[in-house]
Amino acid sequence: MRRANVVGLGLIGGSIGRALRARGWRVQGSDVDGARAAEAVRLEVIDEAGLDPAAELTFVAVPALAVPDAVKHVLETTTGLVTDTAGVKASVVASTTDPRFLGGHPMAGSEQEGLEGADGELFEGAVWVLTPTAETTDEVFATVASVVSSLGAEVVAVTPERHDSLVAVVSHVPHLAAATLMTLADDRAEEHAALLRLAAGGFRDMTRIAAGHPAIWPDICEENRAAIVEGLDGLIAGLRSVRDVVDRTDRDALLALLTRARAARTNLPTRVARPADLAEVRIPIPDRPGAAAEVFTLASELGVNVADFEVYHSAEGAKGIMILLIEATASDLFRGGLIARGFRPGVRRLE
Amino acid sequence: MRRANVVGLGLIGGSIGRALRARGWRVQGSDVDGARAAEAVRLEVIDEAGLDPAAELTFVAVPALAVPDAVKHVLETTTGLVTDTAGVKASVVASTTDPRFLGGHPMAGSEQEGLEGADGELFEGAVWVLTPTAETTDEVFATVASVVSSLGAEVVAVTPERHDSLVAVVSHVPHLAAATLMTLADDRAEEHAALLRLAAGGFRDMTRIAAGHPAIWPDICEENRAAIVEGLDGLIAGLRSVRDVVDRTDRDALLALLTRARAARTNLPTRVARPADLAEVRIPIPDRPGAAAEVFTLASELGVNVADFEVYHSAEGAKGIMILLIEATASDLFRGGLIARGFRPGVRRLE
Secondary structure, three states, X not given: OOEEEEEOOOHHHHHHXXXXXXXXXXXXXXXXXXXXXXXXXXXXXXXXXXXXXXXXXXXXXXXXXXXXXXXXXXXXXXXXXXXXXXXXXXXXXXXXXXXXXXXXXXXOOOOOOOHHHOOXXXXXXOEEEEEOOOOXXXXXXXXXXXXXXXXXXXXXXXXXXXXXXXXXXXXXHHHHHHHXXXXXXXXXXXXXXXXXXXXXXXXXXXXXXXXXXXXXXXXXXXXXXXXXXXXXXXXXXXXXXXXXXXXOOOXXXXXXXXXXXXXHHHOOOOOOOOHHHEEEEEEEEOOOOOHHHHHHHHHHHHOOOEEEEEEEEOXXXXXXXXXXXXXXXXXXXXXXXHHHOOOOOEEEEOO | OOEEEEEOOOHHHHHHHHHHHHOOOEEEEEOOOHHHHHHHHHOOOOOEEOOOOOOOEEEEOOOHHHHHHHHHHHHHHOOOEEEEOOOOOHHHHHOOOOOOEEEEEEXXXXXXXXXXXXXXXXXOXXXXXXXXXXXXXXXXXXXXXXXXXXXXXXEEEOOHHHXXXXXXXXXXXXXHHHHHHHHHHHHHHOOOOOHHHHOOHHHHHHHHHHHOOHHHHHHHHHHOHHHHXXXXXXXXXXXXXXXXHHHOOOHHHHHHHHHHHHHHXXXXXXXXXXXXXXXXXXXXXXXXXXXXXXXXXXXHHHOOOEEEEEEEEOOOOOOEEEEEEXXXXXXXXXXXXXXXXXXXXXXXXXX
């Protein structure tokens, strides 16, 4: 029976506990609030309160600013691997050089909150970002990646700095924009009660994330300040340009903007679905550290979807092979990139 | 058999056609594109191509800038009432003083488009704004309001100018903001292919409306320019303030903003659901023009939800009574407002 720990029993930590237990793991857990750990046992989110020193993997699911201390504590008191779930990564990853740690960020949320909202299926179909560094060994990367994949998530690997700059654009800035739109409408609703009754589906969609619990955001905004400020500056500049287009009744410019936005929205990537579209890529793992993480990071850079993967080690231990399933249409692109980085991939179309 | 016309057979016009036919109306229709009217007959969206001169009510569902000419034509060639569906109202309503016309705006959309997307249930649960003026008679208001209510929509009455200023905040500005966010992310995606794969549920929710067809927006932005520019200025100012809060790591101010946004989002009004919560308000219609519209407009001003209503005229014709179902908790508020405006309401709680 595989064994894991979860530190921090909120929505994410609780959901990880449930998801692991549903897949046969034995899960222990802790929380700064001792009563919550007991409650988690009662709710069958974890098996037992307190950390298992021999657990294979510990998930640290505490607020971003508390992650470095919690990771340090877990590295000292357990012998297994450690990952975290914070929404910012550069500062967290920089806080430890221990190769047993690999940063992570499951991009899943819920309007539920806390342990009560814990849902073992929260990660089905979600992207789970892993942020390997040059120190990340194949074993650590492959283990964490395969465990989070087994929870139904799709692994995307990027550097910690890249993660923070990307999520500023697709998560942090949109969240702050949703909250700003909501408060603006609320201000105006004081003048006229009907305003919010006119808030139809589009407005409800746009502001839905503003209903989330605010508690995680001060840490995120502090840790990712530079990228968020840059993203907000970009949004403000974009809106100022739209404002001028509307003000001077430039119909062509408006249509061009909306047409481009529509195409981009329509083309948002979705998960690989049918096996008929898949290709199998076999990559002998070269005898150097970090190769598995590098393969995944390259896939992300190239926009190649990894639908599934496995890492096999030969009986002698040192060498091994990675097998990835990717979209068949991306196989040349991926092969080109792999060869350029010194890998020797073999690609086979699955029928 | 009641008879209606639909002018303009796109998504909205086609959906009105289907919805009316499903409720037993005979519907004729026209479109600048004659082939489309024939197609609408073939798809059973309308019964017959061409306008019925004796139709009780004609819906003009053409782009905003084309509404004045289309309304004028319908008023000249038919004897019934006329309403429109444009997303801006002040300019449209100002274009005619004929008391047979009442402006309207169904706040329903779809990612579908055109006649092919026409859906007879599009208006179920949607708000349908009507914009009466001082010239709007009880007969016109009550007829149009009861027909659109019968399609499943909830009627909200406000002045045309008020409508435009409110929808700028809850529809036009959010739409432009969604498009701006989407294009920003798309710009950044050129630097790093993984960016859009990190676009999780929140981002998808926020940009969903950007997938809508852009064609209606140049007219809307031209007609509602001043309110949209003002709304965008407000959003830009709000975002600049958030940017400064993040930049100076003002955790308290950030938490206050997000907490307020969350409360406002959580409290967005929903439809009245259970009959147990309803009160019946009976209002003798005084012998003056525009009383029915005034009652509805007052309900909107006070934020009172009208779940259902009927207008009865006495056998002698001139006098009548309006019966409205509202949320029971709002009955004192509404009664106070009605008395202040010279009505004599009777309120009865429904059990």
